[in-house]
Amino acid sequence: MQDPLLSDAARNALGAPALATQALRVEHERLALRLAVSAAISHLALSWPRIEIENARARVPSFYALEVLRAGEGRLPGLDELARRAEASGTAHLGWPAPQRPEEAIDDTEYDLATLSQLKDADPATSVGAAAYLLGANVHLARALRARARRWRKGWSMSDGLIDPDAETIAALARHRIGARAYSPTALESFAVCPYRFLLQAIHQLRPREEIEAVDVLDPLTRGALIHEIQFQLLGALCTERQLPLSAARLEPAFAHLDTAVARVAAEYRERLAPAIARVWEDAIEAIRIDLREWLRRLAAAGKAWTPSHFELAFGLPEHLRPQADPASVAEPVKVLDRALLRGSIDLIERQPDGTLRVTDHKTGKVRVPEDAVVWGGQALQPVLYALVAEALFNKPVASGRLHYCTAAGEFTERLIPLDAGSRASAQTVLEVIGRAIEQGFLPASPLKDACDTCDYRIVCGPHEGVRVSRKRSERLADLASLRGLL
Incomplete structure (x- = not known):
């Protein structure tokens, strides 16, 4: 996929070597893959994220993994086969992203997590000190582990706040x-x-x-701020026209002022927030209008x-x-x-x-x-x-x-x-x-x-x-x- 801000044609027209085209970026990625594979001495471990952590959806396997398998086995497997082989060889999951055995870890983090996983159900008498190496692995990790341990003690310490x-x-x-x-x-x-x-x-x-992110729905804090601003503008307008306290006879003009305030404030917030889905935004604003109409009715019913x-x-x-x-x-x-x-x-x-x-x-x-x-x-x-x-x-x-x-x-x-x-x-x-x-x-x-x-x-x-x-x-x-x- 080309860069949407500057297409390959525009990049070529500018003639600037620093502006890489899509073909050049792919070539660089393939070169990086070849360098990584050639660096292996005894064995090669390939991994890629299989799940989108934010929405828990499956991700398409990497096409580079297919190319490596073709180079090693002489045939090109399908994506389904690649996914099945990954499931069979990897036991990591979102809650504990590590294999079952430390020997199968491909980096320090997986090794540490796999070690701790084995210790959770181990006999305390035989596992004392099994994770002590963590205290010497990193000064920041050591400080964090000691602070967490202090917080589980009965006495109060500086780690508790x-x-x-x-x-x-x-x-x-x-x-x-x-x-x-x-x-x-x-x-x-x-x-x-x-x-x-x-x-x-x-x-x-x-x-x-x-x-900064696109607004899909109106969050409670933004909705509250919007309502408060509408109320401020509405009550100010009613006060200026001496329409307070409200009464049943003054309710219809108050509704007209409400519609004006809602339209003005909603337009300001829409410009500021740029909602992603217009219909969702409009429905949220209409719900606010309905709520505030009822609020006005009750204000009028309270009398003088x-x-x-x-x-x-x-x-x-x-x-x-x-x-x-x-x-x-x-x-x-x-x-x-x-x-x-x-x-x-x-x-x-x-x-x-x-x-x-x-x-x-x-x-x-x-x-x-x-x-x-x-x-x-x-x-x-x-x-x-x-x-x-x-x-x-x-x-x-x-x-x-x-x-x-x-x-x-x-x-x-x-x-x-x-x-x-x-x-x-x-x-x-x-x-x-x-x-x-x-x-x-x-x-x-x-x-x-x-x-x-x-x-x-x-x-x-x-x-x-x-x-x-x-x-x-x-x-x-x-x-x-x-x-x-x-x-």
């Missing part, structure tokens, strides 16, 4: 204390899920590498009890992180409970005729927070912390914080958390526990059940983290356990 750091590390952590720098409620929520995830995400600020007054109210965020924000937004972080500095953006603030406020965070996924939750063991801090932020910014009474699941996936459910003495005390407890963990430098990998399945940092920890933690001495996790026990 941030554990008992030295004075320099404690000093470096000082600028990350709860009152020393601003955190978003979402970042603080990650502590309850796993303190080590909080360290990597909120303190080290590690992020998965962004990779609550009037939307601020949308995407940002605080503590630099301008480049809040391209669209409420005019009342502030650049400085907000201090709450005389302890914590917070930053973020409140989706919606509503006001009653007497000036009382209510804070809403819109959710676009399935309902996860239980009905009786206040902070849900530290995993749902946005309602209470956002309510405290609104109270500090406007110096007005705040009745509650609310999670509003505004799509069919969440069945348009809401979770209402009053801002009272109980919720304030729960928030204070959460901040104290997180603050102590940072001050003491104890941020271990201790995930909630199934939290590792969707964690961006699993490549750092590896599998079975929950099992390893269950073997550890639990007294040092008492603070974390008390936090997770909060309603």
Whole structure:
């Protein structure tokens, strides 16, 4: 197959020797094969990938393998025969890509894996030290194996996360204390899920590498961002035309504004994402439109009890992180409970005729927070912390914080958390526990059940983290356990 960016004809016309044509590339590949075969002394092992790892589909065998067999046996076998011979001679599979016997390995990796495979079911009394050669094979491998071994022990060690750091590390952590720098409620929520995830995400600020790829389906994060932007533009337009609070009489004009906002935002995202399949994209946008029409109906049915007054109210965020924000937004972080500095953006603030406020965070996924939750063991801090932020910014009474699941996936459910003495005390407890963990430098990998399945940092920890933690001495996790026990 020729290079689609510059065909062979164009390459020949340019006359540049560095621009190899398809024929020259094939000639170079054949030469590389001949050199490799001629280098063999006693035997020759040929291998090629038989499975596409990303989609688990079979791959067509290499045509060069056919040529080698023809040269060695004097006949050209078919692809089916080649595949059968490969199946018979190779026992490697995706879960353990190595032969059954180390003697059949063709490289160091296969040899190591085959050796370990034999040791899994061997008698410990006769296999002690059989894999000790790995510690001397590579300094990095030795360090990784020793770290993994320490993590399976009952005691806590530096391999379990941030554990008992030295004075320099404690000093470096000082600028990350709860009152020393601003955190978003979402970042603080990650502590309850796993303190080590909080360290990597909120303190080290590690992020998965962004990779450009064609958009086949609308992922949940992109869908949520798209919905939030539509809501911001829609509510802004309704506010400008004095159509808030919504009522049944104002619903049809609101639908027209919704259609305009959906079309505008969808066009911007389509230009940015370049979806691969137009029909799939259009169906996803139509599903969003249907969800938001129902959201508008419910907003109108609520009547005049609550009037939307601020949308995407940002605080503590630099301008480049809040391209669209409420005019009342502030650049400085907000201090709450005389302890914590917070930053973020409140989706919606509503006001009653007497000036009382209510804070809403819109959710676009399935309902996860239980009905009786206040902070849900530290995993749902946005309602209470956002309510405290609104109270500090406007110096007005705040009745509650609310999670509003505004799509069919969440069945348009809401979770209402009053801002009272109980919720304030729960928030204070959460901040104290997180603050102590940072001050003491104890941020271990201790995930909630199934939290590792969707964690961006699993490549750092590896599998079975929950099992390893269950073997550890639990007294040092008492603070974390008390936090997770909060309603």
